[in-house]
Amino acid sequence: MRFAYLTLSLVIFIAIFDMIAAQSCHHLEDQKEIDECYMKIALDFAKIHNPQFPFGALIVDHTKNEISCFGANSNKKNKLLHGETAAFWNCTELYPSPTNDDMANPGLDWSKQTLFTTGEPCPMCASQSIYRGVARVVWGTSITDIYKSGRQQLDIRMENVVASAKIGAGLKDDNVPELVGGVLKDECDEAFWCAFSVWRTPEYHDAMEKNNDLAYIQDRDQRFHCETPSD
Numbered sequence: 001m002r003f004a005y006l007t008l009s010l011v012i013f014i015a016i017f018d019m020i021a022a023q024s025c026h027h028l029e030d031q032k033e034i035d036e037c038y039m040k041i042a043l044d045f046a047k048i049h050n051p052q053f054p055f056g057a058l059i060v061d062h063t064k065n066e067i068s069c070f071g072a073n074s075n076k077k078n079k080l081l082h083g084e085t086a087a088f089w090n091c092t093e094l095y096p097s098p099t100n101d102d103m104a105n106p107g108l109d110w111s112k113q114t115l116f117t118t119g120e121p122c123p124m125c126a127s128q129s130i131y132r133g134v135a136r137v138v139w140g141t142s143i144t145d146i147y148k149s150g151r152q153q154l155d156i157r158m159e160n161v162v163a164s165a166k167i168g169a170g171l172k173d174d175n176v177p178e179l180v181g182g183v184l185k186d187e188c189d190e191a192f193w194c195a196f197s198v199w200r201t202p203e204y205h206d207a208m209e210k211n212n213d214l215a216y217i218q219d220r221d222q223r224f225h226c227e228t229p230s231d
């Protein structure tokens with residue numbers, strides 16, 4: 001009896017510990033598992049804050065395996081606050097330059113930071129990642145998948161923004177982030193596919209048909225089961 005009680009307590013303790021650990025990613029060492037763990041947190045954060053636009057971002061100190069700051073698409077407040085932009089602003093607010101010189105003496109060591117974002121950064125947010133000097137950028141859904149879900153995108157991939165970085169007499173600047181796309185892609189694709197159903201108008205369907213892309217729609221409708229919005 002007493003043994004059973006102890007066993008039960010232990011099981012409950014382990015279950016609770018797992019839940020907390022799962023939110024912190026601290027227990028992980030494998031890079032792929034760490035990337036997926038933070039992406040899950042970014043996606044959950046996005047869904048809570050702006051379910052119609054589930055763009056969520058985290059900035060993580062990868063040397064400490066610790067979250068530095070959060071961002072979610074905040075287009076109700078400011079249309080330009082994409083998830084990544086919101087996260088950059090959040091970090092700058094939380095860690096201002098101690099000498100009021102963000103250029104020479106920022107409050108965070110940005111070379112130790114990784115940007116996680118549920119959707120591939122648009123050119124505006126990609127530029128900020130380069131200007132800020134984060135070491136890595138990790139995303140789930142690609143720009144192509146986002147516009148194929150029905151929502152407008154600027155069709156300039158982050159790799160092209162990075163490749164455009166020049167220095168001196170037009171030399172390629174190698175001080176740019178490493179890029180990793182497609183992390184937790186299915187979960188992120190599903191979130192955008194479901195959130196953007198309102199943008200899939202008859203014009204969208206006509207254009208997809210002209211583009212021979214109807215199989216893309218079928219594939220997503222089959223794999224993703226969106227909750228119908230309650231009204």
Ligand SMILES: *[C@@H]1O[C@H](CO)[C@@H](O)[C@H](O)[C@H]1NC(C)=O
Pocket residue numbers: 069070071089090093094
């Ligand atoms: C930074 O983001 C966190 C999480 O959303 C929020 O609680 C906090 O108020 C933000 N801080 C600033 C200074 O914006």
Ligand SMILES: [Zn+2]
Pocket residue numbers: 082083084085121122123124125126
């Ligand atoms: Zn953006």
